[in-house]
Amino acid sequence: MSQSLFLCATTRLAQTLRGEVPGGQAVWRTRPALTLGQWLATLADEAQLTGIAELPVALDAFAERLLWEKVIAAALTEAAPLFDIQGMASSAAEAHALSQVWNVQPAESALSDEARLFIGWQAEFEKRCRAAGWIDAAGLQRRLIELIEAGHFTLPATISVVGYDRHTPLELRLLAALQARGVSLENGQKTAVDRRTEEIPLVGGQRRGLACADVEAECVAVAAWAAAQLRANPAARLGIVAPDLAGVRDRLEFQLDDALHPALIRPDAAEVQRSFNFSLGRALADLPLIRVALDLLALGSSRAKLEQSRFSALLLSSGWSASDAEADGRARLDVALRRDLPYFTTLPALIRLAGRLADNEPPLCPQTMAALEALLVAADSAPRKLLPGQWAGVFRQCLKAAGWPGDRELSSHEFQARLAFAEVLDGFGRFDGLLGAQAFAEAVHRLAQLCRQRIFQPETRGRPAIQVLGVLESAGLEFDALWVMGMNDDLWPPPPRPNPLLPAEALRAAGAAHASAEVELDFARRVHARLLLAAPSVTFSWAQADGNRVLRPSPLIAGIPASREPAGEVSSLARRLAGAAGTACEQLADAVAPPVAEGEKVSGGSWLLRAQAICPAWAYYQFRLGGEAMEKPVEGLDPAARGTLVHEALEAFWTAVRSSAALAALGEAGRRPAIATAVDQALQSFELDRRLTLPARFRALEAARLARLLEVWLQVESRREQPFDVLACEQAAEVEIEEIKVKMVVDRIDQLADGRQVIIDYKTGASIDTKNWAALRITEPQLPIYAALVNEDVAAVVFAKVLLDKPAFTGVADEKDILPGVQGIGDDKQKIFDPAEFPDWVAVITHWRERLHAVAREVRQGQAGVMFADEKALQYCEVLPLLRLPERRRLLAMALQPADG
Numbered sequence: 001m002s003q004s005l006f007l008c009a010t011t012r013l014a015q016t017l018r019g020e021v022p023g024g025q026a027v028w029r030t031r032p033a034l035t036l037g038q039w040l041a042t043l044a045d046e047a048q049l050t051g052i053a054e055l056p057v058a059l060d061a062f063a064e065r066l067l068w069e070k071v072i073a074a075a076l077t078e079a080a081p082l083f084d085i086q087g088m089a090s091s092a093a094e095a096h097a098l099s100q101v102w103n104v105q106p107a108e109s110a111l112s113d114e115a116r117l118f119i120g121w122q123a124e125f126e127k128r129c130r131a132a133g134w135i136d137a138a139g140l141q142r143r144l145i146e147l148i149e150a151g152h153f154t155l156p157a158t159i160s161v162v163g164y165d166r167h168t169p170l171e172l173r174l175l176a177a178l179q180a181r182g183v184s185l186e187n188g189q190k191t192a193v194d195r196r197t198e199e200i201p202l203v204g205g206q207r208r209g210l211a212c213a214d215v216e217a218e219c220v221a222v223a224a225w226a227a228a229q230l231r232a233n234p235a236a237r238l239g240i241v242a243p244d245l246a247g248v249r250d251r252l253e254f255q256l257d258d259a260l261h262p263a264l265i266r267p268d269a270a271e272v273q274r275s276f277n278f279s280l281g282r283a284l285a286d287l288p289l290i291r292v293a294l295d296l297l298a299l300g301s302s303r304a305k306l307e308q309s310r311f312s313a314l315l316l317s318s319g320w321s322a323s324d325a326e327a328d329g330r331a332r333l334d335v336a337l338r339r340d341l342p343y344f345t346t347l348p349a350l351i352r353l354a355g356r357l358a359d360n361e362p363p364l365c366p367q368t369m370a371a372l373e374a375l376l377v378a379a380d381s382a383p384r385k386l387l388p389g390q391w392a393g394v395f396r397q398c399l400k401a402a403g404w405p406g407d408r409e410l411s412s413h414e415f416q417a418r419l420a421f422a423e424v425l426d427g428f429g430r431f432d433g434l435l436g437a438q439a440f441a442e443a444v445h446r447l448a449q450l451c452r453q454r455i456f457q458p459e460t461r462g463r464p465a466i467q468v469l470g471v472l473e474s475a476g477l478e479f480d481a482l483w484v485m486g487m488n489d490d491l492w493p494p495p496p497r498p499n500p501l502l503p504a505e506a507l508r509a510a511g512a513a514h515a516s517a518e519v520e521l522d523f524a525r526r527v528h529a530r531l532l533l534a535a536p537s538v539t540f541s542w543a544q545a546d547g548n549r550v551l552r553p554s555p556l557i558a559g560i561p562a563s564r565e566p567a568g569e570v571s572s573l574a575r576r577l578a579g580a581a582g583t584a585c586e587q588l589a590d591a592v593a594p595p596v597a598e599g600e601k602v603s604g605g606s607w608l609l610r611a612q613a614i615c616p617a618w619a620y621y622q623f624r625l626g627g628e629a630m631e632k633p634v635e636g637l638d639p640a641a642r643g644t645l646v647h648e649a650l651e652a653f654w655t656a657v658r659s660s661a662a663l664a665a666l667g668e669a670g671r672r673p674a675i676a677t678a679v680d681q682a683l684q685s686f687e688l689d690r691r692l693t694l695p696a697r698f699r700a701l702e703a704a705r706l707a708r709l710l711e712v713w714l715q716v717e718s719r720r721e722q723p724f725d726v727l728a729c730e731q732a733a734e735v736e737i738e739e740i741k742v743k744m745v746v747d748r749i750d751q752l753a754d755g756r757q758v759i760i761d762y763k764t765g766a767s768i769d770t771k772n773w774a775a776l777r778i779t780e781p782q783l784p785i786y787a788a789l790v791n792e793d794v795a796a797v798v799f800a801k802v803l804l805d806k807p808a809f810t811g812v813a814d815e816k817d818i819l820p821g822v823q824g825i826g827d828d829k830q831k832i833f834d835p836a837e838f839p840d841w842v843a844v845i846t847h848w849r850e851r852l853h854a855v856a857r858e859v860r861q862g863q864a865g866v867m868f869a870d871e872k873a874l875q876y877c878e879v880l881p882l883l884r885l886p887e888r889r890r891l892l893a894m895a896l897q898p899a900d901g
Contacts, residue, residue, distance in 0.1 A: 005156040006033035009163030012279055012469070013476040017162075019463065020540035029712040032156075036171065037137075040144050043153055045145070052152045055143060055288065056135035061093070062453050064136050066434045071124045071871040075117070092121055093136075095501040096510050100138040101170045105583075106506035115871070118501040132433065141170060149177045156604070160186040163476025165526040166532035169510075207532065208563040209487075210541040211553070212258045218543050219252045222483050223259035223538065226466055229481050230260070238466045239479035241531065242486045242790035243469045243494060245280050252468065252485075253278065271413050279473040281457035286425065287417045289405055294448050296402045297395055299372075300379035308633040312337060319414075321371035321403035329364035333357070338631040342692050344346060347372060367403070374401035385437040385714050388446065389429025395447065396425065413458045424450050430680040452740055471527050474534065483605065487542040493517070493524035528556050539563075591865030593620050602859065606744045606782040609737075612855050612863075613777040614873045621865035621879040629878035637697065641686075643764040646802055647747060648682035648764060649675075650713075651729040654748065659725045663718060672707075679706045713802045716809070719820050724750040724758065735789045738856035744782055747800075756795035758818065759786050760809075763799045770799070770811055773844075774833045777871060778851050788848035798822055814841040 008014040017033035034042070047053045058066065068089035073080045095118055098104055101461055106115060131134055135143070144871060167175070212218035222240055229236050242248055256276050257264065264272050284290050293312050299306070315330045315337070317323070317611060323330075337345075351362060354369045363369070378401040382394045404420060428447065435446065467477070486492065497514045498504050507515035514520065532538060540552040540560055585660065596602060604611070604623035612619035621627045632638075637645070657663055657674060666674055683703060687693055694702065727749045734743045750758040761783055772779045783797035796818045798811030808821050812832055815824035821832035825841050838844050866883050874880055 002155055004032065004158045004160070005039065006031055006160045006162055007039060008033055008035050009165070009475040010473055010780055011035055012473050013163045016477060024485075028451070033624075036174070040141050042091075043144050044140060046153065047147065053147055054141075055140065056129070056133045058140045059129075059134050059136050061137070062450060063134075063431060063434060064093050066431060067128060068096075068121070068125060069461050070126065070434070071121050075124070091499060092118060092502055095499045096122055096125065096136065098499055098502060098507070100142060101168045102373070102507075102510045102512040103169045104502055104506050104510045104512060106503040110503050110505055114501050114504060115503055132653045138170070145170070145174050145177055148174070148181065151181070155181055155183050158184045158186060162187075163219060165530060166523060168513075186698045202569050207535040208539050208558050209553070209557050209560040210539055210563050212541055212543050214545050215248060215486075215543045216251060219248060219255040219540050221541060222243035222252065222485055224898060226256065226276070227259040227481055230465060233480070236465060236480045237478075239477065239482040239535065240276075240452065240466060240468045240476045241471055241482065241484045242468070243471050244486050245278075245468070248486065249278060249468075251574065256466070256468075258282055262677075273464075275463060276468055277464040277549055279467065279469045280652055281455040283414050283452045283457045284417065284420055284454040285415075285451035287456060288317065289319045289410075289414050290451055292317045293404050293421065294444070295401055296375060296404060296445045296853070297398060298441075298448070300375045300398050300402075301346050301444045303346065305346055308337060308341060308343050308345055311345065311347070311350055312633075312793060315368075319404060319406045319410070321406065322367035323406045324372075324408050326368050326446065328820060330494065332795035333364045333368075338633055340691060343633045343635045361454035370400065371403045378403070379440060379680075382440060385439055386443070387429070387432040387437055388435050388443060389432050391438070391440070391443040391447075391735050392425045392428040394440075395444075409781070411697055416458050417456060420456055420676055421451070421452065421712060423577055424454055469533075473584075475527075476533065477534065479535040481537040481539075482531065483533060483539045483541065484531055485541045487540045487554045489552045489554050492528075493520045496520050504540045524556060553577060566895050571793050590617075591863070591867075593624070593862040595862040596624075596860045602740055609738075609742065609781045609785070609855050610779055611877070612859050613779045613781065615866060615868040615881055615883070616858060616863045617866040618874065618879060619859060619876045620862075621882045622877075624859075627879040627882060637702070639764075642702075643762075645682050645702065645706060646709060646764050647730075647762055648685055649710055650680050650748075652678035652681040652685075653710065653714075654726045654729050657726075660717075660720060660723045663714065671711070675710045675714070677708050678710065679703050682706065709802060709804060712804055713800070713807050715819070721817055721820070722752055727751045727757065729837055733786060733790050735785065737785075737789065738853055738860045740786065740856050740859060742856075744785065746782075747787055752795060752818070756793050756814075757791060757794045758798065758813075759783055759791075759794055760798055760800050762802050766801070766803060766805075768799050768801060769811060770832055773812065773848070774838065776851060777869075778848065778854065781852060781855075784848040785852060786844050788852060812844065846881060 006014070008017065014033040014035055015033045016808070044055055044058070047055055065086070066089075069085050071090050072083075076085075084148070098123075111119070129139075129298065144561065148155070150215065155178065161175065164171075177187060180770045210522070212221055212232035226238055226240070229238055234622060240252075242252070257274070259267075260275055261272075263269075264274075285294060294308065295317075299310075299314070312334050312619070314320075315334045318327075333350075336353060336357055337350060341349060348555055351369055351372055354364060357364060375398055378394075378398045382391075388396065393431050405414070410418060424447070428450070431446070438446070469477070494514075496516050496519065498507050498512075498516065499514075502514070508519070511519055513523075533718075540557045541553050542557070545551055602608060602624055603626075603737065604619070608619055608623045611622060653674060656678065657666065662670075683694070683699060683706075729748050731746045731749055733746060734741060736742070746759055747762045748760040750760065769780060773784060778784055783799075787794040787797050795815075796811060798813070798819055799809050801810060809819045811819075811822055813819060813822050813824045816827050817821075820822070825833060825838060825844060826835055833844060838847065866885070866888060868874060873887075874883075877883070
């Protein structure tokens with residue numbers, strides 16, 4: 001044992017001290033710096049190896065929680081399924097540690113019902129530990145301190161205690177034992193006494209506070225400050241501290257990347273060394289490669305129906321089978337999956353779908369499907385129940401069958417993650433005694449829990465200039481400049497969270513961590529005083545709002561002068577490259593596309609002209625280039641499917657009941673069975689087209705909804721004054737406009753007694769716009785196309801609002817009284833067409849014909865600019881990301897900025 005030891009409050013501080021190079025020395029001895037837990041672990045090994053004491057086997061945190069789960073489940077007996085056993089086990093483990101570390105000894109008279117339950121659980125926990133030869137982490141530390149007090153172990157002559165903001169009673173006992181053994185404690189007089197009531201003076205220096213509009217603006221300001229500091233001094237050591245580091249990590253990391261490494265935006269630069277490093281790692285289960293492994297095992301273990309999104313995510317993930325070679329085929333299979341399979345589906349159903357698709361075209365991803373079939377075989381061949389150590393071998397076989405970790409070379413971070421996952425699998429067997437024999441699905445669940453507990457931090461080469469830390473990780477570290485963000489009163493001091501299984505009075509009396517607002521305030525003051533001394537220049541910032549919620553600064557920064565100076569400007573990638581000599585971005589005009597070539601087929605039908613009228617770029621990207629959004633799976637029926645059912649039910653009804661006279665002849669008694677027949681036909685047709693079978697109860701509810709909707713709507717139809725015959729339902733039509741063929745389907749065509757026709761389009765949404773029919777750009781063109789370019793005998797074009805609430809016809813007619821509620825051209829109540837501009841029906845038809853040809857001419861000429869009158873009209877645009885609206889807004893704002901701005 002070295003003659004000296006640095007006993008550090010955090011692992012990061014210990015690593016920093018071990019890595020420091022004494023000034024001016026070419027050869028040096030690495031500082032012996034360990035955390036308290038690390039040092040006591042070396043003493044435990046020494047005790048076992050030298051025979052000082054026979055110590056029980058230490059339980060790690062996960063094993064301890066497993067034992068608590070067993071104890072609590074046994075105590076609750078039949079009621080156990082009603083409780084969150086895992087959450088209760090976590091609280092019990094914390095309460096057990098608090099009672100030992102902080103000497104919490106509640107009085108019997110002050111015990112709540114929860115505390116009495118916990119005392120019983122605690123007694124059973126300790127009993128099981130003694131029987132099995134186990135011990136928890138806090139208990140092991142107490143045992144080792146007792147051995148030190150008894151005179152065992154050879155101790156360092158000097159121990160420097162560094163980085164502690166406060167000490168627990170257990171730590172104070174250790175320090176007292178070390179002093180009694182003659183160990184010289186540097187700062188010992190300061191650290192070996194209770195300092196809870198001591199006032200720590202604040203010293204001067206450059207200190208400032210900064211109010212930011214919100215958290216996003218705060219992250220931008222931090223990134224700008226870091227960039228400015230490194231420009232002024234590339235060798236500077238900077239620190240960024242946040243009480244809620246987990247909550248701001250992703251946004252802060254994005255802004256630091258944008259400010260410090262804009263050129264590393266490329267995917268192949270994801271693992272390039274940055275000038276900043278986060279102390280907060282990520283759970284192993286959250287890493288893409290490990291998440292894929294756990295998803296594969298979960299699919300192999302389950303024969304139940306799972307959400308379609310889980311299969312979709314797996315198909316689009318790399319890291320298994322031929323993920324690179326068959327990426328395109330997988331993506332196409334994902335499209336088919338969303339289209340053809342229900343929201344809840346199974347892995348065999350996905351394999352069968354791939355087989356059906358292969359009947360009409362070459363297989364999309366044969367290696368991927370072979371891997372999934374091999375995964376099922378490997379999983380099915382395993383016994384029903386095995387011990388965790390045995391399941392580890394089965395899991396390896398299943399992953400190998402699935403081709404994990406894929407057909408490409410792993411990156412450095414992925415390779416490290418794979419090694420960490422292998423370590424978790426190797427250690428799975430140590431839970432045999434705790435878990436016993438388990439089924440496949442339960443074993444996978446426990447493995448996933450282990451991976452969520454294991455924090456992964458890839459190795460960092462060298463010492464990055466910027467350390468991003470939580471308040472605890474910053475203990476004992478010094479910087480050239482420091483920024484402390486998140487200084488809002490709801491985060492700093494942190495809110496108390498006393499353990500619910502121990503009496504609050506006992507926790508407060510012991511001064512236990514998180515026990516009360518007073519304890520948290522004392523802790524925050526100590527940390528705050530330390531942060532003030534951690535660098536010559538310290539900035540404290542806070543957010544003024546979170547959405548509509550107004551935020552306030554922490555009272556601990558009330559005495560720090562506020563600064564109104566901007567922290568600096570974060571240049572976007574485009575601005576940086578545009579300003580760099582020889583690397584300026586070339587701006588291309590994208591408002592004009594190639595004209596429609598002779599013989600080129602343009603899809604979309606009336607939707608093509610609708611999109612062109614709303615935004616030409618929408619029409620170009622979606623209907624000429626073929627871009628489209630993939631379907632989003634939903635549980636049950638989405639609004640589009642419900643609308644389809646309404647259309648099919650009305651088609652079935654009017655195919656059987658061909659006229660107003662037939663409708664009147666049915667009467668109320670005959671209408672109901674006719675509606676029921678039409679609804680049943682619609683549901684059968686829907687199930688056949690979608691290749692699915694609706695659950696019986698769900699089908700009955702949907703049938704009742706449709707029947708009620710048709711009943712309400714047919715009452716509107718029965719009030720029509722002019723008799724009519726139904727000529728066609730779902731009538732296909734085709735017309736050529738400016739050499740572009742437009743195909744469409746008209747929901748219904750009625751013929752009046754005089755031979756004129758009424759064109760009807762069913763709508764199941766409440767929001768319907770008909771005012772655009774009089775505008776220069778017609779954004780609802782289907783009915784005008786039919787009336788102006790397909791059929792010259794049209795007397796009215798209307799939308800049928802098939803709704804339970806306020807069902808009605810809305811549209812325009814040649815004359816009034818053709819349909820209830822629909823005004824004729826020239827009527828005083830008609831508000832769509834201005835009588836001065838549209839005196840008669842012929843003027844309306846002429847307007848439609850001219851404007852439709854003008855919009856179609858834009859398509860033919862290749863007009864494809866991002867231009868629209870109202871952004872809300874882009875609600876159904878499937879290619880909205882391709883319009884790049886946020887980027888265009890930024891470019892417009894840059895162009896409007898003053899030259900010196």
